[in-house]
Amino acid sequence: MIVGMEGVPHPAGNLYLFVNGTNRTQADNEARTIKDALGGPATRVYRMMTNLGAQSGGLEADAATIKVQRAAGIDLSYKHVPDNQWVAGGNAKTGCYYPQMDATFGDAKVPNGGALGAGWFHMTNATCHIRGIH
Amino acid sequence: MARQRVRYAGAFASRHRERCIEHGREEGAAHFRTLLLSYRTNSKRKRSLSSNDYSSQDQAQQRLVRTGDGSPRAGERHAAQSGVANLGQLAELCGAQCMPGVASGAPRASRAAADLLRIPARAPVRWRNMAGFLIRGAMPVDASGDEVSKVAWARGGLWYIALVSEGVDSMYYAQMFCYGTDNNHVGITGIRGCLGVVFATANLYAVHIPPLDSQRDLAGAMAFVA
Numbered sequence: 001m002i003v004g005m006e007g008v009p010h011p012a013g014n015l016y017l018f019v020n021g022t023n024r025t026q027a028d029n030e031a032r033t034i035k036d037a038l039g040g041p042a043t044r045v046y047r048m049m050t051n052l053g054a055q056s057g058g059l060e061a062d063a064a065t066i067k068v069q070r071a072a073g074i075d076l077s078y079k080h081v082p083d084n085q086w087v088a089g090g091n092a093k094t095g096c097y098y099p100q101m102d103a104t105f106g107d108a109k110v111p112n113g114g115a116l117g118a119g120w121f122h123m124t125n126a127t128c129h130i131r132g133i134h
Numbered sequence: 135m136a137r138q139r140v141r142y143a144g145a146f147a148s149r150h151r152e153r154c155i156e157h158g159r160e161e162g163a164a165h166f167r168t169l170l171l172s173y174r175t176n177s178k179r180k181r182s183l184s185s186n187d188y189s190s191q192d193q194a195q196q197r198l199v200r201t202g203d204g205s206p207r208a209g210e211r212h213a214a215q216s217g218v219a220n221l222g223q224l225a226e227l228c229g230a231q232c233m234p235g236v237a238s239g240a241p242r243a244s245r246a247a248a249d250l251l252r253i254p255a256r257a258p259v260r261w262r263n264m265a266g267f268l269i270r271g272a273m274p275v276d277a278s279g280d281e282v283s284k285v286a287w288a289r290g291g292l293w294y295i296a297l298v299s300e301g302v303d304s305m306y307y308a309q310m311f312c313y314g315t316d317n318n319h320v321g322i323t324g325i326r327g328c329l330g331v332v333f334a335t336a337n338l339y340a341v342h343i344p345p346l347d348s349q350r351d352l353a354g355a356m357a358f359v360a
Contacts, residue, residue, distance in 0.1 A: 001313055002339050002359050013335030023327045024345060030329060030355060037359040038333065048325075063324030065307075068332045068340070070318045081324070091306040091316050097341075097357035098311040098350065106312040109323070110305055 001094050002038065010039025016076060017045045018066045018123075021057045031133045043133040048078055050128075051121045065111065067120060077120035085115035306340060313341035313358050331358060 003009060015035055019027045027045050035043040052061035062080040069075040090110040096102040110116070121127050305319035310328070314320070320340040322330035329343040329351070341358035343351050 001315065001341075001357065002333050002335070004360060005315065005337065005339075006335060011333075011335045013333055016332045016334070018322065018325055018330035018332075020326045020328075024329050026348075027329055030343075030351065033352065034331060034355045034359055037356065041333070059327075061326065063326045065324060066322040066330045066332070066340075068320050068334070068338055070334075070338065074334050086323075089305075091304070091314055093306070093308070093312040093314040095314075095357060096312045097354045098346075101311045105309040107309075108306075109309065110307050110321075 005094075011041075013038075013041050014074065015041045015043040016068065016074075017043070018064070018078070019045060019047045020052065020064050021047065021049060021055075021059060021061045023059055028131065028133060035133055045131045045133060046076065046123050047129040047131075048123070048127065050126075051078075052080055067116075076123040078123060079120050081111045081115045085112050086110065087112040306338075308340040308342040310342050310344050311354065313339065313354075315339045331355070333359075 002011060015031070015038060017027060017031045017034075024030075027047075031043050031045050035041060048061075048064050049057040052064055055061045064078045065081040067075075067077045067079075069077075086109050088107065088109060090108045092108050093106040096106050123130070304316060305321065306314040306316040307321040307323055308314055308330070309323045315337050317337055320332060320338040322328075322332070322340055322342050325342075327345045329345070331341045331343065333339045339358065341354060343354040343358075345351065
């Protein structure tokens with residue numbers, strides 16, 4: 001998607017990967033794979049360790065919704081958004097890489113106005129383990 | 135500067151309410167009263183935010199600066215509190231009720247105003263008409279302000295409208311196995327064992343890769359970058 005839409009083999013940019021607690025132990029390797037495919041952009045893996053319920057930092061924390069917005073730079077934040085706070089809206093997906101699931105997932109859906117409001121936590125060293133991938 | 139823009143926004147709604155009253159346009163006056171009340175409510179809410187909240191006052195202040203350039207984005211925190219679905223709808227409301235000449239015609243003036251406010255050429259025509267409305271309407275009738283102050287006033291108005299009217303159209307949240315893009319705002323739905331990936335370049339790209347098997351996960355990564 002990225003290379004196709006940017007029209008260049010190695011678009012300049014920054015790559016961010018997000019993991020909840022101690023899940024996804026192979027995330028660093030996956031990050032390297034994606035980084036290499038994009039021609040080596042600056043890459044960081046963020047492990048969210050706090051603010052996701054009693055099990056934060058482990059395997060069973062509340063599911064985290066990630067929000068990435070362009071501000072002065074790039075704004076990274078997260079919080080748990082309950083199932084009942086999602087509404088239809090937003091851009092349609094560009095694609096689904098698992099065709100059998102195409103009909104199951106991917107209707108345009110976004111947090112409702114209230115959920116998009118307060119309660120987001122910035123991804124910083126205080127809230128996440130941040131690891132640069134080289 | 136940000137505070138100035140806040141004042142512009144409040145003054146924009148207030149001034150137009152007064153003008154509608156002067157000209158006996160009750161519907162228009164009521165509409166701008168709603169906008170003004172909404173603005174005041176949002177303003178109070180902003181002041182009461184806690185310091186460890188993402189939307190802390192500093193953040194909100196930055197957002198004001200960021201949206202003060204007339205870009206029809208941001209303000210999502212306020213979208214749900216507004217009855218206005220989008221900027222186009224507001225343009226129609228304002229144009230129809232207060233300045234029908236601008237909303238329905240004067241395309242050349244609107245085009246010039248839109249250029250002045252840096253509204254993209256591909257934006258809906260209604261937005262460009264709105265620019266004309268703002269440039270003309272935001273100025274006091276008897277004012278002899280220069281171009282700079284016109285733009286400042288109009289940007290204040292446009293900032294306000296962007297703040298209250300951005301809906302959920304311009305963003306993308308990646309669900310399981312899916313990927314997509316947006317210029318300014320992307321996200322990834324519930325991540326526990328899944329991997330969320332965002333690449334930030336001219337656009338923002340997001341993919342959601344659930345933990346299935348290494349081959350399938352790799353397929354997700356490759357579809358995302360290809």
